[in-house]
Amino acid sequence: MALKVIGPGAGAPAAGGCASSGCGGSSDALAHLPEHIRAKVHNHPCYSEEAHHHYARMHVAVAPACNIQCHYCNRKYDCANESRPGVVSEVLTPDQAVKKVMAVAANIPQMTVLGIAGPGDPLANPGRTLDTFRQLSEKAPDIKLCVSTNGLALPETVDELCAHNIDHVTITINCVDPDVGVKIYPWIFWKGRRVKGRKGVAILIEQQQKGLEMLVARGVLVKVNSVLIPGVNDEHLKEVSRVVKAKGAFLHNVMPLIAEPEHGTFYGVMGQRGPTHEELQALQDACAGDMNMMRHCRQCRADAVGMLGEDRGHEFTLDKIETMEIDYGQAMERRRQVHAAIEANREAQRKKSGETFISPASIKRTRKETRPVLMAVATTGGGVINQHFGHAREFLIYEAGAADVRFIGVRKVDLYCAGGDSCGDAQTALAKTIRTLSGCEAVLCSKIGFEPWGQLEAAGIAPNGEHAMEPIEEAVAALYQELAAAGRLEQQAPVAERMRA
Template sequence: MDLSNHPCFNAKIKGLYGRVHLPVAPRCNIQCNYCDRKYDCVNESRPGVTGAVLKPSQAMIYLNYVLEKVKNISVVGITGPGDPFANPDETMETLRWVQKQYPGMILCVATNGLAIGPYIDELAEMGVNHVTITLNAIDPEIGSQLYSFVRHGKRTLAPKPGFEVLLEKQLEAIAHLKERNITTKINTIIIPGVNENHIEAVAEKMAELKVDILNCIPLYPNKGANFAHLEEPSKSVVDNIQKKAAKHIPQMYHCKRCRADAAGILGESNSREIIEKLQECAQMPEIYDDERPYLAVASLDGRLVNQKLGKAEKLLIYGHNKDNGEIYFVEARKTPSPGSGMQRWEDLSDMLSDCRALIVAGLGDNPRRVLSQKKIDILELDGTIIEAAEAVFEGHSMDFMVQRDIQACNKKNPMAGIMGGGF
């Protein structure tokens, strides 16, 4: 594996090799005062936003498409839109799939470092060889100004005790990463009036820990964040901070403040086709292993998806022959009778425990909530059963069948985008 092909760590190849970020981590375990992840606009580039959040299997379908359409992708990373290790199951599952399917690909993650510790050994074993940690201070008086809260385990901590726990876990993680020979980059956000005169001390401490490179990133003022009133530091201020920090540790000078769904060469916006594919994949049913081999359909005639769940007295069950691609009918299952309230939907979810998805013409909030909790993906579609089943089992586009109402983002109304995650 040629580690020199990571464009974020090697400025010489930043225009030759690209990266793709898989947005599978919506939740975050800290609230930075400079961050607001509620809105996404395709016209802005900043960390913490994405056009859609993907499940691991959806991310693999999306990745396959990106690697076909975008040349010279050398890195697959997970950067959010929350924190990868506030979503450890999704993060680790995705990384395992990428490593298995693309064993020569460089893998990396970007995290605040609070919860990465228990996963470092497994990351090293699966070949994750680049990790970025955002560390903005080493002084509790300064650090306590940067965060509204830190959620550690089941406790939500106030700014000062929260920062002390965060810093402790960050320093432990950095030491462990270097023990495992994982290339480590530190991102430090330059926040005027808060930490701008403290960053050289951060650089000196990171050098002691043998961190490989420091990335001093100017604040991006986010509407809705506590620091929204602060201005972005000038180029001269950034240059001066980098010059001082460079006395202690190598600097990254070409950061583009990438989105959690960035794909391609640094600094280039995602194409319309990539954006549409991301949103399309987010609507696909999640694909499970062979323990969930079937698909359930509500149909009046056995040919079309044309019945609402509440009216269906039976559901048609279909399977998929992986060898020849054939969709085959398995059986019809009688649905629980109406009249038992929420228990009806609990019983239905048990009945469909071997199904990866349910396709209907419509359903109410109660069955949607219960079935979703049991990880049965629900799709409201118009079309033939065969088309729908092929899309589910083979990962084909079902964009022309999906019933949805997506509000697009535009320059005139930049707050009208798709939500980029949440707690």
């Protein structure tokens, strides 16, 4: 029996997943797409599951105003302590934003994408947004330009977006039924007045769908974001996925509601809960039959800088970039060299991965009972297992089965190893991490300390540091192979207990 590696670093497409659409995986997995589409997706960390291991993105906060109100949103300015959409530390002018982008591109050469995503709605601030894009298309032509919008003002700005070479647009679509939408949107601001209730939601939905169709007709890749709100639109999102796929959307990103009371949102104050990891995965899987799914979203701040899952914005505040001297001609050449090295590394990983075979003799006695296993992975990028357990702020979750390995999603955690005399905080963080990894039976990392090792084992999660610096999917497949070959997958005891046996 062959165990095929499927996921961000592999060459095989995942059934119903991002790689199957060509938004992840190798160039072979993209072969069914036109060349110009493959080029758009290849190094875009948000549109490509594989690319997000290797390339960085940034957002610039030039759009403070918004034209709708969402029950899950509370825009916060001058806030460095929260990581979620709508939050920024500095609102920039277009000139400041352009200078910041060029500084980041020179210092983080793997940055390929600049997006405007708020903190309000970019298209409710068309002058500031389009001026930023105009300058960047002239001064930094090697950077992809993207915009994220609620879609209300999209139809009347499509032509201008295309004129500035915007070929990736994200629309947040949480419903296609106004009766569902009234539970999410209390009002919109439309043609100089506030429109409340169902009437306002109906206008929003009509504008979103019209904008989606216009963008697709012009060859723009459209990603649809949807916030999963249990009891509100959870079942309805299957219909959203079906509709937007039929209209040509490239990718669907179903995200969990963030609604902690301290954020001050309506849902947070009213006690609306977010989905569990299991609920989110189940809905993503249900939608995957109709739509290519994005599962690596980090729900970034509107001023995020760096790789997905990290934020280096504090390195590029206005006072710091003011002193930077940037020769962008030299920066572009360095970026070209770094990108070439990244592509060489990606190709080497593809050649090495291929297929991992499990001995038929070892599978024979357990084939009927073989079950999938969830595994958590600590990585800082590059598509390899290269992070200490205690340094992880998130874990990538993979599901290994008898036929394939597939990427499931991302689970964020508090930092366990912060250094100093913070043992009490560390114990609290470790306990929360173990709860967050519920359902996982193994965690792969480069190193792990004695204490977390013991507590993970006690929780039924097997720590594993034997695959450090190996490609992620290859390591996950290898560990599954070890379990299958030992005939342990049919047993009901936790993996940690079985591995000690």
